[in-house]
Amino acid sequence: MAEKLTDRAALEPLLANGWHSVEGRDAIGKRFVFRNFVEAFGFMTRAALWAEKLDHHPEWSNVYKTVDVVLTTHDCDGLSELDVKLARKMDQLAG
Numbered sequence: 001m002a003e004k005l006t007d008r009a010a011l012e013p014l015l016a017n018g019w020h021s022v023e024g025r026d027a028i029g030k031r032f033v034f035r036n037f038v039e040a041f042g043f044m045t046r047a048a049l050w051a052e053k054l055d056h057h058p059e060w061s062n063v064y065k066t067v068d069v070v071l072t073t074h075d076c077d078g079l080s081e082l083d084v085k086l087a088r089k090m091d092q093l094a095g
């Protein structure tokens, strides 16, 4: 069971790199914009495999070349270390 993130400073590098706090929720979000649909879907495919590996899954949607991601941990009803991990991984995958 994931525990709520106590070290909020861990969010700072993410917030400086395009992630934002989601209003009204203990969650972070980011909009990823790619060159085309194939790149957007390729990102989602690679991120989905990491989500399975981490057993931690994003809330996300895709319209053409845009992927909107929200990360939070349902098990602890807020942000956990897993959200930080998945956010970092997504930034890596998006290049």
Ligand SMILES: C[C@H](O)[C@H](O)[C@H]1CNC2=NC(N)=NC(=O)C2=N1
Binding pocket: 055, 056, 057, 058, 072, 073, 074, 075, 076
């Ligand atoms: C049983 C399983 O480990 C849990 O339901 C996992 C799966 N993926 C998850 N993903 C997210 N975002 N939050 C969770 O609390 C969560 N829990």
